[in-house]
Amino acid sequence: MSSARPAYEFAHCIVCGHTDSDVLGEQEDLRREVEVLWEYQSRRFKTGTPTRRLMDRVAFSQDPPLRLVRCRECGLIYRNPVERARELESIYGDGGPSRDTMFALHDTQRAAYRAQARRLREALGRGGSVLEVGSYVGAFLDAARDVGLAAEGVDVNIATNDFTRALRFTVHDGELRDMPCDRSFDAITIWNTFDQLADPRATLVDVVHRLNPSGVFAVRVPNGECYATWRARLDAPNRFERGAARAILAQNNLLTFPYRWGFTVASLMRLLHECGLSVERVYGDVLVPTSDEWTRLWARTEERLAKAAMRVAAARSPERAPWIELYGRVTA
Numbered sequence: 001m002s003s004a005r006p007a008y009e010f011a012h013c014i015v016c017g018h019t020d021s022d023v024l025g026e027q028e029d030l031r032r033e034v035e036v037l038w039e040y041q042s043r044r045f046k047t048g049t050p051t052r053r054l055m056d057r058v059a060f061s062q063d064p065p066l067r068l069v070r071c072r073e074c075g076l077i078y079r080n081p082v083e084r085a086r087e088l089e090s091i092y093g094d095g096g097p098s099r100d101t102m103f104a105l106h107d108t109q110r111a112a113y114r115a116q117a118r119r120l121r122e123a124l125g126r127g128g129s130v131l132e133v134g135s136y137v138g139a140f141l142d143a144a145r146d147v148g149l150a151a152e153g154v155d156v157n158i159a160t161n162d163f164t165r166a167l168r169f170t171v172h173d174g175e176l177r178d179m180p181c182d183r184s185f186d187a188i189t190i191w192n193t194f195d196q197l198a199d200p201r202a203t204l205v206d207v208v209h210r211l212n213p214s215g216v217f218a219v220r221v222p223n224g225e226c227y228a229t230w231r232a233r234l235d236a237p238n239r240f241e242r243g244a245a246r247a248i249l250a251q252n253n254l255l256t257f258p259y260r261w262g263f264t265v266a267s268l269m270r271l272l273h274e275c276g277l278s279v280e281r282v283y284g285d286v287l288v289p290t291s292d293e294w295t296r297l298w299a300r301t302e303e304r305l306a307k308a309a310m311r312v313a314a315a316r317s318p319e320r321a322p323w324i325e326l327y328g329r330v331t332a
Contacts, residue, residue: 008081013071014201015267021069024077024228030064030256036234037255040246044299052098053294060258062196068257070228074270077224077262085198096159102137104292106167109139112288113191116220116325117143120187123216123281123327124149128186131210133176133203134193138164141171149187154179176206187216195221195259204275211330217277220285220325224262227254229320251306252287252322265319268326277328284314284321 012019025033041058065079097105117140120130127148132140135153137160144151152170155161161171172179176188188207197203207217226248233245249255263271269279286307291300314321 007084007086008066009084011078011080011082013074013076013078014199014261015076015263015271016071016073018071018073020072021080022072024068024070025065025231027064027066030066030068033231033234033256034064036246037250040250040255044296044302046294046296049294052101053292055097055101056253057290060253060256062258062260064256064258068262070224071267074267075225075264076267077228077257077264079260082260096157096163097137099163102160102163106137106139106142108290108292109137109288110142113140113143114146115285116140116189116191116218117147117149119281119283119325119327120144120189120216120218121147121149123218123329124187130187130189131176131179131183131185133188133190133207135164135169135171136160138167138169138171140189140191141169142167176203176210179210184210184212185215186212187218189218191218191220194219195261195263197260200261201271201275204271204277208276208330213330215330217272217328217330218325219268219272219328220323221261221263221268222252222254222259223264223284223319223321223324224267225264226252226320226322227257227262230254247306248310248322251303251310253290254322263324265324265326268324272326272328276331278331279326279328281327282318283325284316284318285323285325286310286314286321287323 038058067080068077069080070077130144130149130151132151132153135141135155141151141153154172154174154176156175158173161173164171188211194200211217230245230248233241236242265282272279289303291303310322318324
């Protein structure tokens with residue numbers, strides 16, 4: 001991750017194009033969230049936890065926003081100002097976790113991705129060719145293979161791509177736009193990456209062009225509406241409400257909002273529709289497990305039980321779930 005100070009530019013809503021927005025949090029508010037996150041997670045780490053194992057739990061690829069706003073028209077939450085697009089190339093393309101960390105992530109995430117692989121197979125109604133954009137350590141590629149899907153990936157990070165290739169998966173270096181123009185797929189997935197892209201709309205246009213007729217697009221993003229709802233309760237007078245807010249946000253990597261765009265179900269459906277995709281299925285879910293051998297035993301149990309309860313609530317009300325997953329199909 002680059003240590004240089006990022007360059008910023010003013011942003012607008014990428015869904016409806018409006019600039020009218022309400023401020024959700026200024027830099028000082030978001031700095032307070034960093035403190036809350038560290039306080040919450042530090043109690044759950046074992047003494048002597050290596051710094052590299054803090055990544056994606058208390059430290060993230062993107063720095064906390066300078067300001068967060070919410071579009072008055074469609075509800076999209078986004079950074080304004082936002083890091084320039086070129087900053088993302090160095091943030092996600094440079095370096096990578098240690099090899100032992102990548103093995104641990106692969107094993108943990110593979111189990112969590114089984115549900116996505118089964119849902120995608122169900123949406124397709126058969127086997128087929130799948131491209132995962134942002135394949136990282138290959139956990140979904142592994143789960144997809146188990147359900148009979150021929151999956152390959154594309155990712156900007158060379159280090160993780162080399163790791164995934166060593167596991168005998170096909171992974172391409174670069175972005176979706178760098179893939180050969182004559183390649184098409186029965187399904188394209190973007191798990192936990194779409195919210196961090198510089199231009200999600202342009203990526204969707206590329207997706208539609210590379211899908212076979214009636215092809216399926218699947219996307220998973222953090223729910224901006226869930227973040228906005230629970231961050232308002234971080235300082236609630238009732239300590240149980242405060243505790244619930246901290247747990248829901250911290251357990252789902254929503255505290256400090258380490259994302260570029262915070263879609264809601266409605267705003268994401270609107271964007272997909274405008275790009276030529278009809279949404280057929282919407283699921284509510286929670287973040288994949290993050291506990292590892294450096295997590296205290298009681299905290300591992302806490303995460304498992306908490307996320308099981310959150311997952312039940314998320315299935316009943318996807319619009320309020322910490323994470324949302326949509327499946328769309330190319331329209332005629």
